[in-house]
Every structure is written in C-alpha cells, then in structure tokens.
Amino acid sequence: MCECQDMSMDLTTPRNAYLSAFYKRSFAYHTVKNRMPIILTQLIDMLSRNKEMITQQFGGDASEDLKTVIGEISKLKYEIQTNKPLAKLQTQDEDIKLYNNHIDKQATEEGETTYFNTIWLLTECYMYRRIREIFSLTESFKNFDYFQSFKEEQFHQCNLEILKFWKKCISDNLLAPTTDSNKLAQQAIFQNLIKAILWGNKCDLSISLGKILNNTDLLFNTDADNLDKFILTDDRTNFIEYFFKINESQDRAKLFDIVLDNSGYELIQDLCFATAIALFCSSQGPGQVKIRFHVKAIPWFISDVTKNDFSWTVEQIAQSPDTELSALGKQWKGFLNDNIWEVVVHSFWTTPFEFKYMEEVAPDLYSQLSQSDAIIFKGDLNYRKLFGEKNWDPCTPSKRVLKELNFKLSNILVIRTIKADIVVGLKPGIVEECEKQDAQWMANGDYGVIHFVNSVD
Ligand SMILES: O=P(O)(O)OC[C@H]1O[C@](O)(CO)[C@@H](O)[C@@H]1O
Helix, strand or coil: CCHHHHCCECCCCCCCCECECCECCCHHHHHHHHHHHHHHHHHHHHHHHCHHHHHHHHCCCHHHHHHHHHHHHHHHHHHHHCCCECCCCCCCCCCHHHHHHHHHHCCCCCCCCECCCCEHHHHHHHHHHHHHHHHHCCCCCCCCCCCHHHHHHHHHCCCCHHHHHHHHHHHHHHCCCCCHHHHHHHHHHHHHHHHHHHHHCCCCCCCCCCCCCCCCCCCCCCCCHHHHHHEEEECHHHHHHHHHHHCCCCCCCEEEEEECCECCHHHHHHHHHHHHHHHHHHHCCCCCEEEEEEEECCCCCCCECEHHHHHHHHHHHHCCCCHHHHHHHHHHHHHHHCCCEEEEECHHHHCCCCHHHHHHHCHHHHHHHHCCCEEEEECHHHHHHHCCCECCCCCCCHHHHHHHCCCCCCCEEEEEECCCCCCCCCCCCHHHHHHHHCCCCCCCCCCEEEEEECCCC
C-alpha cells in the first residue's frame, strides 16, 4: 500500500493556502496520487512499445540507455507513490541550481520536501524536469523529445478544415485599414478568435492523460456561441478596445508577447490569432508589429510547445496538400522570415517559479516583457504561476491578486480553461452555480476565464 495515504490530511485546501497534495480533498492530491503516476506509466509504455524503432533511430548504446531510462522513470514513479523527498537534480544546466535551492527552501521542520507535503506547482514541475534529466544523463537521448509522438498524433487528429474559415475571415476583413464602417466587423473577428483560442486550451494531453480530444467534438466552429455560458469571466471587450486604441497611432511598432501552452490544435488556433494581430497592425502601416512566441526549452506537461514543435507545425500546414491551408502556412513562414514573428526560448518557463519571481530569477526575460504592449498568457499552468497558485477567494479581482503578488508587468491578457482548483475574478454567486451544475467544474476544462489586467497601479 502507498505510504502517502497516511501523510495527507482529509481536508480541503484552506483559503489563501498554497495548493498542495497535502490536502486530500483537492485536485492537487488527485494529481500527485493518480495522474502523475499514470503519465509516467504511459511514458514507459510508449518507450517499451517503440523500443525497436527508438533503438534504430538513435543507434549506438540506445538499447542499454533505454533500459536505464525506463528503470529511472519507474524509480521516479515509486518515489512519488511512496512520498519520498524530491531528490536533488544533478546536471549542470542553468536552471538546476534554482530547482535545488527551491526544493531546499520548501523543506519542512523535519528537513524534507516530499511529494505530498510540498506545493503542487513544485511537485508537478519537478516531475517533468526530472524526466528530462533522466534522458539527458544518457549518451543517446540528450536531445530526444519523448513526448513528440504524442504531440504529432494529436496534430494529425485535428480537423484543419476549420482553419479555412478563419483564413478567409481574417484576410477579408483585417487587411483593409479600419474605418467606421468596418470596425465592428474587425472587432467581431477578434472576439471570436479569442473565444476560439480559449477553447483550444482544452486540447491538452496532460489533463486528458494522453487521450486525444477531437476538436470538432469540442465545437470549435465559427463562433462557438453555445459555449458562452461556460466563460465565467470575460474581459475580451476591454482588451479589444485597448488593442484598437494602441493601433490608432502609428508612431511606433506594436510589440506583443504570447506565452504559448499546448501544441496541436491549441497552437494552430494561437497562430490564427497571431495572424489576425499581424495583419491588423500591418494594415495600419508597414513595420507596425512584432509578435514574440514564448515556447518551452524542454518537453513539458506532455503537449507544451517547444521550438521544434513550433517549426514542425508551421511546416506541416505549409506543406498541406490543400492549397488554402498551405497558403496560410506559407504566410506564417513569411512572418517568421520577415521577423514579424519570432520564437523565443527561455528556461524560466520550465522552472517551478511563480511569475512574481520572474524579475529576480530571470531579469532578462522580465525586461524583455516590460517592453511589450500586451502579454498573452495561455493555459492553466501559466494561470497557476501568474496568480501564485493559492486558493484565493474566487471573487478577488484579478488585478488585486496581481497587486498583492507585486507582479508589475502590465496589459496582461489571460486565457485559460479551468483545470486546477484556483480561480479569481468571478462575480459573487458564480461558484455556487457552477458547483450545482458540475462537481468537477474546476478540473475538467469545461469552463473558461478571460482576464485582462491593464496595470496593477
Ligand atoms: O496545458 P495547460 O492548460 O497549462 O494545463 C496543464 C494543467 O493540466 C493539468 O495537468 C491538470 O490540471 C495541471 O496539472 C496543469 O495545470
């Protein structure tokens, strides 16, 4: 029997406490106890199933290295299930010291930081970082993306026909300069795109435990109006007003940062959104826009976008046999070649740190983001990190939370389906209503939030 069962308390997470598997009646507990071991088992299964292919692909000692890797992942799973202390990471990579210090800082009075007694954010990020270390300690697999096959399979299951609709809508309406008569139509495009990229965040392989969701089942159609009632707070209009306002003047190029989340359908939707931004700003005059996409430096939470996933996806669309789709992919390549789009990698995104620590831990990234006209955070993990992964009173305004955390970057657009028990900025009564409708509302990604925080002053 798992020792951890004696460790956690039969409690819900107290108000304002950090989320942790210590509280048995929390999604964090369910994740550490059940979901994380399942993800490790699936990884082991994939490696065992594809043993021959992987050995052939990597040659040399790959067969022996694969045995080592499988053994180490099984060991990690055992450590989680028996609530062992988080073992120190060993490689010399720049983020390792940060991880190890953070683990030390979280130690209890007994001097231990264990899976079920520490903050969930650390536990979960640590697991993915440790997996990476296991592979990187071998000769054969230093650059192996062990989640790639899951991501590629997910991409191939996407219904890309939907993109054609967006392509037409975007280029018909956003290439023309804004006039009084077409402004409403242009704003409607942005309203719909933001909604589409919200629901795209449902397609995440860590919440579905590797199960691929069909995007047409999720009704990612032209406007998905029937899902509106599931958006619990919605600042789209404020963001769009701000966006149009900054584009009224052409005195300088506008800069946007999109902190990406998942590959597959979510990434494709995000790229459509970025296409709309690029076309709209460019229609106001040449050289008016730059969009930086922030991706993960290592394979992360199964489906998160790495630099390689980004290029691969653009290439897949560009090479599509469908001429409309391939034109879209070529347009994306053009944006990248012309430096209108740029892919940026920073190891901060794969540390266990909340964003309030960014200024201290990653000052270069912080100063880069300080220049931005808007920073768009996609997804649940970014949400947890941005809002400090505490059990806030859900009615606390998003701006007040960021102020309390002393997070000073401004013009933040946050787009996330709810897959963890943290939420802020809701009107009174909404939580009670959701609880009546669906006991799992904070875990299943069926509900979403869109916050826009101009500034915390
Ligand atoms: O891809 P996203 O939206 O960041 O979701 C990842 C989230 O999904 C989960 O795996 C389920 O909650 C969390 O552990 C994590 O916050």
